[in-house]
Amino acid sequence: MSSATLPDDPQLRERFSELKPALTAQAAVIEADRCLNCFDAPCTAACPTHIDVPGFIKRIASGNLRGSAMRILDANILGSSCARVCPVDVLCEGACVLHRQNRKPIQIALLQRHAMDAFHGSGEFLQTQPAASVSLRVACVGGGPASLACAAELRRQGAHATIIERRSLPGGLNTYGVAEYKLRAADSLREVEMIRRMGVEFRFDESIESVAALEALESEFDYIFLGLGLGAMQRLGIPGEDEAGVMNALELIAAYKTGHIREMHGTVVVVGAGNTAIDAANAARRLGAETVYLLYRRGENDMSAFDFEYEHAKQEGVQFLWRRQPLAIRSDGHGRLLLDTVQVQQVDQTLLPIPGSEFAIDCDVVVPAIGQSPLAQLIQELRGVDVREGRIVADRATGKTGNPRYYAGGDCVNGGREVVDAVAGGKRAALAILKTAEVARA
Amino acid sequence: MPDIRIRNFAGRINSPNPFWLASAPPTNTGEMIMRAFDAGWGGAVWKTIGEPITNVSSRYSATDWNGQRIMGFNNIELISDRSIEINLREMTEVKKRYPQHAVIASLMVASNRETWHDIVGRAEDAGADGLELNFGCPHGMSERGMGSAVGQVPEYAQMITEWVKEKARTPVLVKLTPNISDIRTVARAAKRGGADGLSAINTINSITGIDLDTLTPRPNVDGKSSHGGYCGPAVKPIALNMVQQIMADPEAALPLSGIGGIASWRDAAEFILLGCGTVQVCTAAMHYGYRIVEDMAEGLDNWMRSKGFASIEDFRGLSLPRVTEWKHLNLNYKIVARIDEQKCIGCDLCHIACWDGAHQCIHLDRVTGPVDGHVELHPTPAAKEAESRASIAETPVSRKEREAAAHGPYPTPLARIPRVDETECVGCNLCSLVCPVDQCITMVRVDTGMPPETWDERTRGSACAVQPQS
Numbered sequence A: 001m002s003s004a005t006l007p008d009d010p011q012l013r014e015r016f017s018e019l020k021p022a023l024t025a026q027a028a029v030i031e032a033d034r035c036l037n038c039f040d041a042p043c044t045a046a047c048p049t050h051i052d053v054p055g056f057i058k059r060i061a062s063g064n065l066r067g068s069a070m071r072i073l074d075a076n077i078l079g080s081s082c083a084r085v086c087p088v089d090v091l092c093e094g095a096c097v098l099h100r101q102n103r104k105p106i107q108i109a110l111l112q113r114h115a116m117d118a119f120h121g122s123g124e125f126l127q128t129q130p131a132a133s134v135s136l137r138v139a140c141v142g143g144g145p146a147s148l149a150c151a152a153e154l155r156r157q158g159a160h161a162t163i164i165e166r167r168s169l170p171g172g173l174n175t176y177g178v179a180e181y182k183l184r185a186a187d188s189l190r191e192v193e194m195i196r197r198m199g200v201e202f203r204f205d206e207s208i209e210s211v212a213a214l215e216a217l218e219s220e221f222d223y224i225f226l227g228l229g230l231g232a233m234q235r236l237g238i239p240g241e242d243e244a245g246v247m248n249a250l251e252l253i254a255a256y257k258t259g260h261i262r263e264m265h266g267t268v269v270v271v272g273a274g275n276t277a278i279d280a281a282n283a284a285r286r287l288g289a290e291t292v293y294l295l296y297r298r299g300e301n302d303m304s305a306f307d308f309e310y311e312h313a314k315q316e317g318v319q320f321l322w323r324r325q326p327l328a329i330r331s332d333g334h335g336r337l338l339l340d341t342v343q344v345q346q347v348d349q350t351l352l353p354i355p356g357s358e359f360a361i362d363c364d365v366v367v368p369a370i371g372q373s374p375l376a377q378l379i380q381e382l383r384g385v386d387v388r389e390g391r392i393v394a395d396r397a398t399g400k401t402g403n404p405r406y407y408a409g410g411d412c413v414n415g416g417r418e419v420v421d422a423v424a425g426g427k428r429a430a431l432a433i434l435k436t437a438e439v440a441r442a
Numbered sequence B: 001m002p003d004i005r006i007r008n009f010a011g012r013i014n015s016p017n018p019f020w021l022a023s024a025p026p027t028n029t030g031e032m033i034m035r036a037f038d039a040g041w042g043g044a045v046w047k048t049i050g051e052p053i054t055n056v057s058s059r060y061s062a063t064d065w066n067g068q069r070i071m072g073f074n075n076i077e078l079i080s081d082r083s084i085e086i087n088l089r090e091m092t093e094v095k096k097r098y099p100q101h102a103v104i105a106s107l108m109v110a111s112n113r114e115t116w117h118d119i120v121g122r123a124e125d126a127g128a129d130g131l132e133l134n135f136g137c138p139h140g141m142s143e144r145g146m147g148s149a150v151g152q153v154p155e156y157a158q159m160i161t162e163w164v165k166e167k168a169r170t171p172v173l174v175k176l177t178p179n180i181s182d183i184r185t186v187a188r189a190a191k192r193g194g195a196d197g198l199s200a201i202n203t204i205n206s207i208t209g210i211d212l213d214t215l216t217p218r219p220n221v222d223g224k225s226s227h228g229g230y231c232g233p234a235v236k237p238i239a240l241n242m243v244q245q246i247m248a249d250p251e252a253a254l255p256l257s258g259i260g261g262i263a264s265w266r267d268a269a270e271f272i273l274l275g276c277g278t279v280q281v282c283t284a285a286m287h288y289g290y291r292i293v294e295d296m297a298e299g300l301d302n303w304m305r306s307k308g309f310a311s312i313e314d315f316r317g318l319s320l321p322r323v324t325e326w327k328h329l330n331l332n333y334k335i336v337a338r339i340d341e342q343k344c345i346g347c348d349l350c351h352i353a354c355w356d357g358a359h360q361c362i363h364l365d366r367v368t369g370p371v372d373g374h375v376e377l378h379p380t381p382a383a384k385e386a387e388s389r390a391s392i393a394e395t396p397v398s399r400k401e402r403e404a405a406a407h408g409p410y411p412t413p414l415a416r417i418p419r420v421d422e423t424e425c426v427g428c429n430l431c432s433l434v435c436p437v438d439q440c441i442t443m444v445r446v447d448t449g450m451p452p453e454t455w456d457e458r459t460r461g462s463a464c465a466v467q468p469q470s
Helices: A010-015 A025-034 A042-046 A053-062 A065-075 A079-085 A097-101 A108-122 A145-156 A185-197 A211-220 A249-257 A275-286 A307-316 A377-381 A419-441 B030-039 B084-097 B113-126 B154-167 B183-192 B233-247 B265-273 B283-288 B290-307 B349-357 B381-390 B399-404 B430-434 B455-460
Strands: A137-141 A160-164 A201-203 A223-226 A267-271 A291-295 A319-321 A324-331 A337-347 A350-353 A359-363 A365-368 A406-408 B006-009 B013-015 B019-021 B043-045 B060-065 B068-075 B102-107 B130-134 B172-175 B197-200 B204-206 B228-231 B256-259 B276-281 B334-339 B441-446
Touching: A025 A053, A025 A108, A042 A053, A042 B381, A053 A065, A053 A108, A065 A079, A065 A108, A079 A108, A079 A185, A079 A419, A108 A185, A137 A145, A137 A211, A137 A419, A145 A160, A145 A185, A145 A223, A145 A419, A211 A223, A223 A419, A249 A275, A249 A365, A267 A275, A267 A359, A275 A291, A275 A307, A275 A365, A291 A359, A337 A365, A406 A419, B006 B276, B013 B102, B019 B290, B030 B043, B030 B084, B030 B290, B068 B233, B068 B283, B084 B102, B084 B113, B102 B113, B113 B130, B113 B154, B130 B154, B154 B172, B154 B183, B172 B183, B183 B197, B183 B233, B197 B233, B228 B233, B233 B256, B233 B265, B256 B265, B265 B276, B265 B290, B276 B283, B276 B290, B283 B290, B334 B430, B349 B381, B349 B430, B430 B441
Parallel strands: A137 A160, A137 A223, A160 A201, A223 A406, A267 A291, A267 A365, A291 A319, B019 B043, B019 B276, B043 B102, B102 B130, B130 B172, B172 B197, B197 B256, B256 B276
Antiparallel strands: A324 A337, A337 A350, A337 A359, B006 B013, B060 B068, B068 B228, B204 B228, B334 B441
16 A cells, blocks of 8 residues: 545635644743653543653653653554544543642643654654564554554564455544544644554455455454544434535535535534534534534533534634524525524423524535444344444453454444544554464464 | 942952853843942953853753753853954943943963063053962863863962962952862962962863763764853852862861852852852853843842841851851750641652651651651552552542542641651651642751850870881
């Protein structure tokens, strides 16, 4: 495979300029010097991949940038993208002890990015054990963070790992699904390239959608890791959902990140109030939509988006319509849409429409963003791999499923968390596979 | 209102306050010294006057620490590069305009009697209030038989002091070098030679660092460097010790102008508490400018007010009797560390410091249950850390999960608040020194039930009995 890349688009870069600028070299050292270097640091404990945060920060302070990046990569092979996309307010930076001294927490994400940018900028790649020094072949199905982390860990320890991805670019949601002002698709691909250079094999445009395809995998590989992510986005289940002008949040984000949508105009209504809904609403604003509504059937205290995401959306100029439910989508016959809505009130646990509060929103695009649906049918047909409430049942510490040759991690197991959770799951599975294989050989 | 004027220091030197600029770049010219006096400095020791020298570039280097610039400062600059005539002409001008301020001529000339007599006469004729003999400069000049080459040999120091005293009408201060195994030997020599006062310390021989790209030590002079003189905040503890040594020695003690890392009124108060009559400042003024003296004067005044001291003499030397030899310290005085749970932020630096740098008596067992006793009973820091790295953490994505992650009754989770095993604590202070929170770890006295006893007292009776046979 040649390196997968996307053409550079200056307009996209300008409209989705990074939310937080990188630290300068001196600012990084000053910030690194603020770190207390806690023992058994709470930031490290809070990180799902347990990056040695004070360890990498003090290496920045001493000018050992390469060592800093290595320290990060030891724990988290996607340290570069995690530095950009992690909700650090509820993870490492949220755990920083300086909060309790009424001081600003250490800017861990920016420091991590500083070290990783220096590493990528140096053009260096990670050294690994010689290929197949461990005779173990593992297929990682799905090309997102969980599989990347699993494959990278396997390769690091000398096993053979192949990533099988149904799309034409690797990285999963890191490439297709993260807001461009947080993580550019190009940066996601740069990180994947580092993993490819470690000797991980990639197969693109290959869907595993039949039992026969799975059986072929079983005969080629010793173990199969499932890093499938979640299924397609859920539908609203209202009339008119297939009208032109309706596209779900992940479709919208993937389309602008890959250059298929470069502009939006008029009024956009995003339905839902999670982090992805906010990414889609902000994207619509940045692509040029004059008015963007975020419509949610509950109130702002119920939204699942992180507080900082909500604040960010307000600053981008997104308007919020609380306690309003979509009823139907109609074409107005002139190329625009009408979204019929009604105000609702919560009585006990149910939402009741308020009579007379119906109104139709004139809009150009409706973006459903109410979560991803459970996994594809296929999984349920796998022998011995339990699926419950749409999630693969796997041991948390090892990723082991009911079938001893199948391991799983990431969104398809945890129901949809963050990149860093997927990395942790993928890595834990890799270590468990290596250990099981070693025991089997002995 | 406290009076911080200095009168009759070393005999006849007066100044509006004890803050003098040391002989150094900030006192290079008359113009600079007059600006310094305008800013509030009480006196200035003129940049050392002698036969003009040629300097190199660069001349300074520094040690930064943890993001702070100039923790220590190093120079390879020599004495004044301006002619004796110009320096003395300007000195006359300064004294004419600032008769109330102290102007001290720092002198360094070749080691013969006539040359010293000549320069002493000229400096006094120019109006100097006193003379400071530079026996301390550790670089360059010492290679030519001057500066610390004199200050390291008590006989030379005494001889030159005697020559100067033969001629001088104003007080003579001898500036001492710390680059000697016992600073008292030269202080005593100066006193024997008739000196009216001392200045201490001069700079300490140093190489501040090496450029790891070019492999050249700093400061870089065309690919080479030379040892310099170290000063700034880093040297203050060394200076305080030497000041104490001098002032506690009857054969050495003279009116002393304290020097070494003084940057604030607190530093100044400490030097005065150990017996100094005035203090001299250089590095801090080079870093921030003359304006730093404002807070030095105000701060000292306010502290004296709060302590009820009416004059500098009221507290000068008060801490001297509190420095003693180790053998006179009370062996039965015991303190232990106490951690304030309400203030602890859970960095656990005290735990790791105690385990790896002290006596393994601070533990993280408030949740698992306190265990007092020997080190083997406790999990090691490495085991603790391994345990938490092996745990599974997840991003709290829902509101419910985020609320569940919030803490209990203390601001810091109990599991992270360390506990002191007081039966094992030796009261070393280390934990309270590493703790980043003010007053979180305090050292509390515990009654040992035993009367005070020093090592000296404990061994006095048996000293003869255990005397080895020779």
